[in-house]
Amino acid sequence: MTTAPERTDPTPLAPGAPRSGTTFLGLPTAPRGVGHLRGDRPFPDAARDALRDGQLRANLGHATSTIRAKRARVVGEVPDWEQLRQAGKALKTATMARLDEHLVELERQVTARGGTVHWARDAEEANAIVTRLVQATGTDEVVKVKSMATQEIGLNEALEAAGITAHETDLAELIVQLGDDAPSHILVPAIHKNRAEIREIFLRTMPQFQGEGADRDLPDEPRRLAMAARTHLRERFLRAKVAISGANFAVAETGTLAVVESEGNGRMCLTLPQTLITVMGIEKLVPTWRDLEVFLQLLPRSSTGERMNPYTSTWTGVTPGDGPQEFHLVLLDNGRTAVLADEVGREALHCIRCSACLNVCPVYERTGGHSYGSVYPGPIGAVLSPQLTGVEDNASLPYASSLCGACYDACPVAIDIPSILVHLRAEHVEAQEKTTPEAAAFKALSTAMSHPRLWRLTQRAAGLGRLLARGRPTLPPVLPPPASGWTRSRDLPTPPRETFTQAWAREHGGRS
Amino acid sequence: MRVALFATCLVDTVAPQVAMATARLLERLGHEVVVPAGQACCGQMHVNTGYRREAVPIVANHVRAFAGAEAIVSPSGSCVASIHHQQAMVLRRAGEDELAAEAEALAERTYELSQFLVDVLGVTDVGAYYPHRVTYHPTCHSLRLLRVGDRPLQLLRAVRGLELVELPGAEQCCGFGGTFSIKNSDTSTAMLTDKMANVLSTHAEVCTAGDASCLMHIGGGLSRLRSGTRTVHLAEILASTEDAVSPHQTTRPAVPA
Numbered sequence: 001m002t003t004a005p006e007r008t009d010p011t012p013l014a015p016g017a018p019r020s021g022t023t024f025l026g027l028p029t030a031p032r033g034v035g036h037l038r039g040d041r042p043f044p045d046a047a048r049d050a051l052r053d054g055q056l057r058a059n060l061g062h063a064t065s066t067i068r069a070k071r072a073r074v075v076g077e078v079p080d081w082e083q084l085r086q087a088g089k090a091l092k093t094a095t096m097a098r099l100d101e102h103l104v105e106l107e108r109q110v111t112a113r114g115g116t117v118h119w120a121r122d123a124e125e126a127n128a129i130v131t132r133l134v135q136a137t138g139t140d141e142v143v144k145v146k147s148m149a150t151q152e153i154g155l156n157e158a159l160e161a162a163g164i165t166a167h168e169t170d171l172a173e174l175i176v177q178l179g180d181d182a183p184s185h186i187l188v189p190a191i192h193k194n195r196a197e198i199r200e201i202f203l204r205t206m207p208q209f210q211g212e213g214a215d216r217d218l219p220d221e222p223r224r225l226a227m228a229a230r231t232h233l234r235e236r237f238l239r240a241k242v243a244i245s246g247a248n249f250a251v252a253e254t255g256t257l258a259v260v261e262s263e264g265n266g267r268m269c270l271t272l273p274q275t276l277i278t279v280m281g282i283e284k285l286v287p288t289w290r291d292l293e294v295f296l297q298l299l300p301r302s303s304t305g306e307r308m309n310p311y312t313s314t315w316t317g318v319t320p321g322d323g324p325q326e327f328h329l330v331l332l333d334n335g336r337t338a339v340l341a342d343e344v345g346r347e348a349l350h351c352i353r354c355s356a357c358l359n360v361c362p363v364y365e366r367t368g369g370h371s372y373g374s375v376y377p378g379p380i381g382a383v384l385s386p387q388l389t390g391v392e393d394n395a396s397l398p399y400a401s402s403l404c405g406a407c408y409d410a411c412p413v414a415i416d417i418p419s420i421l422v423h424l425r426a427e428h429v430e431a432q433e434k435t436t437p438e439a440a441a442f443k444a445l446s447t448a449m450s451h452p453r454l455w456r457l458t459q460r461a462a463g464l465g466r467l468l469a470r471g472r473p474t475l476p477p478v479l480p481p482p483a484s485g486w487t488r489s490r491d492l493p494t495p496p497r498e499t500f501t502q503a504w505a506r507e508h509g510g511r512s
Numbered sequence: 513m514r515v516a517l518f519a520t521c522l523v524d525t526v527a528p529q530v531a532m533a534t535a536r537l538l539e540r541l542g543h544e545v546v547v548p549a550g551q552a553c554c555g556q557m558h559v560n561t562g563y564r565r566e567a568v569p570i571v572a573n574h575v576r577a578f579a580g581a582e583a584i585v586s587p588s589g590s591c592v593a594s595i596h597h598q599q600a601m602v603l604r605r606a607g608e609d610e611l612a613a614e615a616e617a618l619a620e621r622t623y624e625l626s627q628f629l630v631d632v633l634g635v636t637d638v639g640a641y642y643p644h645r646v647t648y649h650p651t652c653h654s655l656r657l658l659r660v661g662d663r664p665l666q667l668l669r670a671v672r673g674l675e676l677v678e679l680p681g682a683e684q685c686c687g688f689g690g691t692f693s694i695k696n697s698d699t700s701t702a703m704l705t706d707k708m709a710n711v712l713s714t715h716a717e718v719c720t721a722g723d724a725s726c727l728m729h730i731g732g733g734l735s736r737l738r739s740g741t742r743t744v745h746l747a748e749i750l751a752s753t754e755d756a757v758s759p760h761q762t763t764r765p766a767v768p769a
Contacts, residue, residue, distance in 0.1 A: 044697070047696065047698060047699050362687070362703050363699055363703070366699060402700065403652070404652035406652075422559060425562030429561075430562075442561065447569075450552070450569035452549065452552060473735075486694055488697060489697070490729065490736055491732045491733075493527070495526050496527075498528065499528055500528035500531040501519065503532065504532075
């Protein structure tokens with residue numbers, strides 16, 4: 001059975017997207033006002049505050065360097081890693097080229113095996129579908145498997161607004177939820193917290209530690225913290241009637257969904273409750289089981305730095321008398337089709353959410369995930385979030401990179417993130433209707449740099465900057481913007497009296 | 513061999529000693545150096561800041577300036593990487609297919625200095641003398657786009673008098689990133705601070721690299737801290753000899769013993 005949600009707004013455009021009569025202005029992007037793809041502040045402003053948080057810097061530096069070393073070790077032991085990586089890229093490219101056909105096949109297979117498929121154009125529709133499905137069961141609480149898609153659409157908030165409590169069961173997501181915080185990493189949402197901070201959150205929020213006579217003896221040992229979470233969660237697993245999950249993969253040929261995880265909490269959610277609702281981005285699909293062979297090798301080594309993840313759960317429709325007796329699959333677009341339409345940017349949809357690019361990124365390591373303002377932080381977030389929302393809604397993110405290229409080298413499906421960043425910067429520049437001072441400067445410089453005589457004059461003018469130095473080897477540290485962005489923390493050398501080309505022409509009698 | 517030198521806009525304008533050293537080095541190795549007068553910029557700054565349309569005439573000028581050159585050498589991993597990976601792409605996008613093909617052919621004959629020395633000329637000992645404690649920072653584009661590998665280190669190891677010290681965390685970006693250093697000044701500075709801490713931990717007198725831009729960044733930070741540790745381009749080190757120290761260089765220790 002298949003349902004299509006009712007829609008009051010007949011236009012294919014997202015709220016906030018420019019409208020002009022009946023002219024088609026592009027594919028819909030993720031709507032504003034719902035979900036977590038947009039930050040309150042531009043990246044440089046948010047980063048400025050994060051950089052001053054010494055605890056955050058220490059926690060992130062420790063965590064990312066540990067996981068980088070683990071990944072390097074297990075990737076290094078695979079002799080055909082580069083071939084695997086290229087195979088992953090080729091499979092994703094081929095799948096995306098016929099995504100529409102594969103999705104219809106997936107729907108057919110899921111339906112044939114007793115599941116129900118729902119198509120959600122955006123976050124609002126997906127939230128409405130899930131809320132309606134939970135309400136139909138009569139329960140007012142659900143357990144959740146860690147899922148990026150449901151974080152992206154702000155499902156927990158939508159459920160809460162409908163009076164439904166969502167319990168995160170992944171340890172790190174639980175820490176974030178109990179701390180009334182936001183995830184800052186794709187794989188390790190609480191990477192910004194250390195165990196002393198986690199202990200404090202548990203003691204402050206878990207019912208087992210409240211009230212008179214409660215045993216508040218909780219040392220900050222990982223084992224004891226995990227045991228506290230286990231006690232807290234066990235009761236919720238046993239009581240839950242509905243579970244909500246994301247999916248790492250969906251195999252179109254059999255309609256099988258797959259979740260990979262480390263803790264086993266996901267397995268509990270996927271097997272114990274009566275009803276299972278899975279929200280999955282449409283790009284997570286693979287056509288056949290054989291494709292999984294490649295991705296199940298690439299993913300754990302890239303993400304947790306393990307040869308194999310501890311739990312790989314797969315399920316196909318409904319099995320009478322075994323596991324959930326009702327299964328719903330919500331296929332989420334939320335801007336993905338718009339990404340697919342961009343010939344350069346579409347590669348971002350190949351992402352398998354391993355977060356290797358976050359762990360190797362020198363920007364992420366210092367600013368942390370919250371600075372990006374989106375549930376997708378780091379290099380992949382800087383190319384994915386602006387495409388899902390439309391570049392103008394996340395215009396600072398494509399610039400949140402020094403283009404060092406470490407992300408591309410680490411990516412298990414060889415997404416050329418630096419090239420997409422550069423492409424999105426151009427999309428942003430070209431979307432401006434008014435000429436900014438920066439654009440005027442770059443245009444003038446372009447004219448100079450394409451006319452050698454004019455360029456020599458420009459170089460001489462730049463050379464006059466040496467007058468500011470009054471004979472010192474560096475320019476004054478206080479210069480007006482935009483130069484101040486440099487000179488606040490770095491000296492600028494005094495320009496030389498003569499450029500190289502001038503000196504060369506002088507030495508060679510005007511010949512080149 | 514007749515070698516056309518592409519100084520790059522930055523070196524030409526603010527660090528002329530780097531291009532001069534490159535020319536002196538190539539001449540010392542017995543090659544003829546020409547400096548095409550029409551050269552300006554490879555276009556990378558425009559492309560990477562989002563001005564790919566405005567980059568088209570700059571790239572066109574570059575292709576014109578170097579047309580017919582047998583081999584082009586540049587003392588910048590980043591600019592050579594842009595020539596290899598971006599120029600033709602930018603031209604194609606603008607519908608300039610013919611020019612793009614020319615740019616591609618030119619890119620095939622364009623080399624970063626250490627690649628040219630080791631791969632084309634087949635030398636690692638260039639006869640240099642540089643009596644200093646030196647650490648080497650592999651710049652990101654040399655490392656990850658051009659894959660120059662250990663070629664600069666092979667060249668440095670053969671320099672007489674030079675004491676090479678390994679840089680901890682060498683492969684981490686220094687935080688320059690072109691306009692990133694200004695648009696994300698705080699993050700860039702945080703990355704620079706960690707790079708400087710690693711450089712200073714080596715107690716080297718000199719930090720070298722194959723890109724004047726990254727060196728201007730690291731050197732600008734070291735200078736602001738009055739650390740005494742200098743940045744010197746790889747070309748300047750390789751151009752130094754006992755009897756021919758060019759006027760723009762110095763063999764004085766950065767920090768007097």
